[in-house]
Amino acid sequence: MSTEFTDELRKSLSDFVQNTSDSEFYQALKDADYEFFSKVEEPKYTVTRGVSFSTVTYAKALDVKSLTFRKALRAITMEPELKGIDHQDLALAA
């Protein structure tokens, strides 16, 4: 590959981490797309009683940022009708 770009890549990334103010740094992180902070979306799964769901969609609906698929699956399996699940329930499921 081009050594010129490799040198530039090294410098630009290093400068970004070391030489930006906090506000610039966090703004750049936001600009790089919040969605990538989420775990990569899993395909839809069907669990008990034919409930079909997308883990990330479900997690977002509950405003839970760090929910993993396994935790969501366990939570939903405990409460297949998707009723009465709140943050406390999810914490217990985890």
Add this chain to the structure above:
Amino acid sequence: MPRFTFRHLEKIVPDAYHGTLKRDVPSILNDGFLVSTGPRMHLGSGVYFFESSRAWAEHWAQQKVNQIGGGLEIAVLMAEVRLGRCIDLCDRDNQKILDDFERDVKNRIKSGTMAGDFDKVTAAFIFNLAAQRSNADSIRKPYGPAEDTTNRWIDIRWSMRLVICVRNTKNISNIQVV
């Protein structure tokens, strides 16, 4: 022993394959590719290709159809991709730069005042951020077991493939159905 470096090397992949739905082919051929974005894009925003493997593109498209359902037909497109300013993770130097970048970003987040909001950084996010900061045209990444190829312990059944995420769609040309 002399060391040769290529400061301005321009690499072109003549046979990059893209799996898609047959219904989307006319718009791609007429209007070009649209950059995909969102949490499913494991190398960040871009148009995804398998380098030199029609079979991987077909396999990917078929998997997508299986998820969607509805009996949709698949298609495979071949294109010429100019890698341009490429974060090439086949290259050890680039790999090291990205490794260091991920570590440094996470460390700065941890030591910052907003740690709670930024403690779920994924590799996809790091790729996307690195490409944005360096104004990269593409990211090229091998997928498969991270074995030492100097070791004799290599299995022919391992699923190796090269994926190119093209961020600058001007670098895609000669698109054709194959």
